[in-house]
Amino acid sequence: MAARYLVFGVLALIAFLMTAPSAMTLFTALKPPEELIRPAWTPPTAITFENFGRVWTDGGFRRYFLNTVLISTVDAIVMIVLASMTAYAMVFMSFRGKLALQVLFVVGLMIPVTAIILPLYTTVRSLGLINTHLGVIFADLALAMPVFVFMFSSYFVSIPKALHEAARVDGATELQIYRRVVMPISIPAIITTGLLEFMWSWNDLLLRLVLLPRDGMRTLSVGLLNFQGVQTRDVAGISAGAVIMAIPVILLFLFFQRHFVRGMTAGAVK
Amino acid sequence: MADLELQNIQKSYGATKVLHDINLKIDDGEFVVFVGPSGCGKSTLLRLIAGLDDITGGELFIGGQPSKKLSPKQRNIAMVFQSYALYPQMTVAENMGFSLSLERRPKPEIREKVEEAARTLKLEALLDRKPGQLSGGQRQRVAIGRAIVRNPQVFLLDEPLSNLDAALRTETRVEIGELHQRLKTTMIYVTHDQVEAMTMADRIVILNAGRIEQVGTPMELYNSPATEFVASFIGSPKMNLITGPAASEYQAVTIGIRPEHFDIVTDAPHWQGQITLVERLGHNTIVYARVPDVGPVTISLEGQHDYEVGQTVGLGADLSKVHRFDSAGRPVG
Ligand SMILES: Nc1ncnc2c1ncn2[C@@H]1O[C@H](COP(=O)(O)OP(=O)(O)OP(=O)(O)O)[C@@H](O)[C@H]1O
Numbered sequence: 261m262a263a264r265y266l267v268f269g270v271l272a273l274i275a276f277l278m279t280a281p282s283a284m285t286l287f288t289a290l291k292p293p294e295e296l297i298r299p300a301w302t303p304p305t306a307i308t309f310e311n312f313g314r315v316w317t318d319g320g321f322r323r324y325f326l327n328t329v330l331i332s333t334v335d336a337i338v339m340i341v342l343a344s345m346t347a348y349a350m351v352f353m354s355f356r357g358k359l360a361l362q363v364l365f366v367v368g369l370m371i372p373v374t375a376i377i378l379p380l381y382t383t384v385r386s387l388g389l390i391n392t393h394l395g396v397i398f399a400d401l402a403l404a405m406p407v408f409v410f411m412f413s414s415y416f417v418s419i420p421k422a423l424h425e426a427a428r429v430d431g432a433t434e435l436q437i438y439r440r441v442v443m444p445i446s447i448p449a450i451i452t453t454g455l456l457e458f459m460w461s462w463n464d465l466l467l468r469l470v471l472l473p474r475d476g477m478r479t480l481s482v483g484l485l486n487f488q489g490v491q492t493r494d495v496a497g498i499s500a501g502a503v504i505m506a507i508p509v510i511l512l513f514l515f516f517q518r519h520f521v522r523g524m525t526a527g528a529v530k
Numbered sequence: 531m532a533d534l535e536l537q538n539i540q541k542s543y544g545a546t547k548v549l550h551d552i553n554l555k556i557d558d559g560e561f562v563v564f565v566g567p568s569g570c571g572k573s574t575l576l577r578l579i580a581g582l583d584d585i586t587g588g589e590l591f592i593g594g595q596p597s598k599k600l601s602p603k604q605r606n607i608a609m610v611f612q613s614y615a616l617y618p619q620m621t622v623a624e625n626m627g628f629s630l631s632l633e634r635r636p637k638p639e640i641r642e643k644v645e646e647a648a649r650t651l652k653l654e655a656l657l658d659r660k661p662g663q664l665s666g667g668q669r670q671r672v673a674i675g676r677a678i679v680r681n682p683q684v685f686l687l688d689e690p691l692s693n694l695d696a697a698l699r700t701e702t703r704v705e706i707g708e709l710h711q712r713l714k715t716t717m718i719y720v721t722h723d724q725v726e727a728m729t730m731a732d733r734i735v736i737l738n739a740g741r742i743e744q745v746g747t748p749m750e751l752y753n754s755p756a757t758e759f760v761a762s763f764i765g766s767p768k769m770n771l772i773t774g775p776a777a778s779e780y781q782a783v784t785i786g787i788r789p790e791h792f793d794i795v796t797d798a799p800h801w802q803g804q805i806t807l808v809e810r811l812g813h814n815t816i817v818y819a820r821v822p823d824v825g826p827v828t829i830s831l832e833g834q835h836d837y838e839v840g841q842t843v844g845l846g847a848d849l850s851k852v853h854r855f856d857s858a859g860r861p862v863g
């Protein structure tokens with residue numbers, strides 16, 4: 261019995277430590293200026309949405325939000341298509357240079373972004389895509405592609421080969437098999453990919469900071485930095501911005517949670 | 531409908547050759563069974579005919595047309611897989627109509643053909659279910675239904691009954707036989723079960739280690755096996771193969787006597803043997819005996835008999851039905 265309470269105690273502590281920063285951020289975002297001097301962990305006595313309004317209009321978050329939604333949505337959708345098609349070819353088809361391609365993706369898996377940020381910048385600039393959303397989308401896709409190709413591949417190898425063969429005998433082309441046989445049974449992998457890529461793209465700071473110097477093109481993650489001067493800090497503003505930024509991701513996760521978890525384990529078990 | 535011709539078909543995976551010079555002609559409308567032990571290359575041969583694997587050497591003609599380079603679709607064949615390979619996200623009707631929908635046939639036509647096939651296979655009540663909601667036997671029917679909807683030139687079936695229980699297997703065996711009678715489409719059926727082969731085939735192709743051992747009607751294979759391997763493979767219980775002095779008496783290295791050609795006799799026995807086991811099946815009785823200098827012998831007797839383990843009995847054989855083989859396993863004389 262005592263052991264049980266101990267376990268509960270430890271779990272409660274962990275839960276508290278994990279939720280505390282979010283709760284404090286939310287509290288701060290809802291506080292009127294005069295309450296801000298009180299400690300961050302005290303709930304607001306009078307709730308105000310004034311911080312959100314200020315960040316949204318004066319802070320330019322409306323613009324940032326739209327930019328971010330645009331980039332992340334395109335990222336997620338294009339990634340699903342590209343990664344699944346690549347993985348399909350690697351799992352179900354045989355062609356020359358397949359092994360080389362696999363090696364390339366494994367290498368891609370191992371290179372951290374920070375290591376190649378400068379060459380990446382020059383590449384994007386030479387394409388004339390600095391300060392364009394397209395440039396960021398290209399960079400996002402290129403960098404995360406190996407991960408999702410890997411994910412789709414490990415899902416696809418769990419699909420019986422006979423299914424692909426049956427479809428070939430039925431007269432389906434590779435594209436038809438991809439669209440009508442393989443993708444419909446890969447929903448968990450599709451959702452996981454879309455969600456993860458959306459979230460990574462949503463939260464990324466480094467690439468956006470480097471590739472989008474002009475303020476009008478920037479995203480939420482970069483926008484948050486505006487509230488932080490060298491000497492001063494608009495704590496309530498940052499908090500409201502962070503909450504705005506977190507809400508869509510939380511909603512997406514709540515909505516797709518069931519599939520997401522399944523997608524993560526699929527391919528691992530079988 | 532079409533005839534098939536295999537000319538010197540070979541298949542290698544890298545350096546390992548799994549099929550050597552397969553020559554075979556299959557007539558239009560014939561029911562041919564490929565049979566042989568596990569790993570002999572039955573599935574591989576079927577997949578080469580289907581176009582799922584590339585043919586390493588030789589030529590394949592389907593309906594007189596060289597088909598080695600054609601895609602599975604162009605060959606117009608249908609295949610039933612051992613695992614059934616039904617599309618899990620589609621209903622039974624969608625599974626069966628998939629090939630037609632790929633050809634962009636009009637919806638009413640697809641529905642009509644699917645319903646017709648469903649009637650044939652007693653699947654009407656299941657058309658809206660997903661494969662996951664079906665029993666093994668029902669899935670197997672859907673897999674056959676998917677094949678017949680297309681009205682192909684040739685049916686290929688790779689051990690379609692191996693996942694069914696014994697009773698269902700016998701039942702479905704009969705149904706596939708009837709289906710062939712009705713459709714009269716060329717069928718190639720792979721199995722490792724010689725009873726399936728004997729009961730269903732117009733002609734049996736016996737494969738062993740990537741080579742054809744013999745091609746013939748079931749009775750040809752039973753009565754005049756071309757090799758010792760065929761002799762031991764066809765027939766149940768297995769033919770008794772006896773070597774040593776008992777075989778030398780017949781100027782052979784090995785003699786083969788089917789269990790059903792032995793008899794237990796009281797006067798002028800050929801051999802004396804001690805019974806080691808008796809299996810009573812009702813319509814026949816199988817006696818296992820040990821004969822000194824000969825070895826274990828299986829005897830299949832019609833009807834019911836009361837022999838006891840340990841009893842010594844005299845064995846007589848129908849000498850006109852003794853098969854004689856030389857050291858290479860070929861028939862003598
Ligand atoms: N993709 C492959 N690569 C290498 N060898 C293979 C491949 N597929 C089959 N083989 C080999 O070819 C031989 C024939 O295989 P096949 O599947 O045709 O046997 P089978 O007669 O169908 O046996 P079973 O009754 O067990 O299904 C086997 O020795 C197998 O190991």
Ligand SMILES: [Mg+2]
Pocket residue numbers: 572573574
């Ligand atoms: Mg096989």
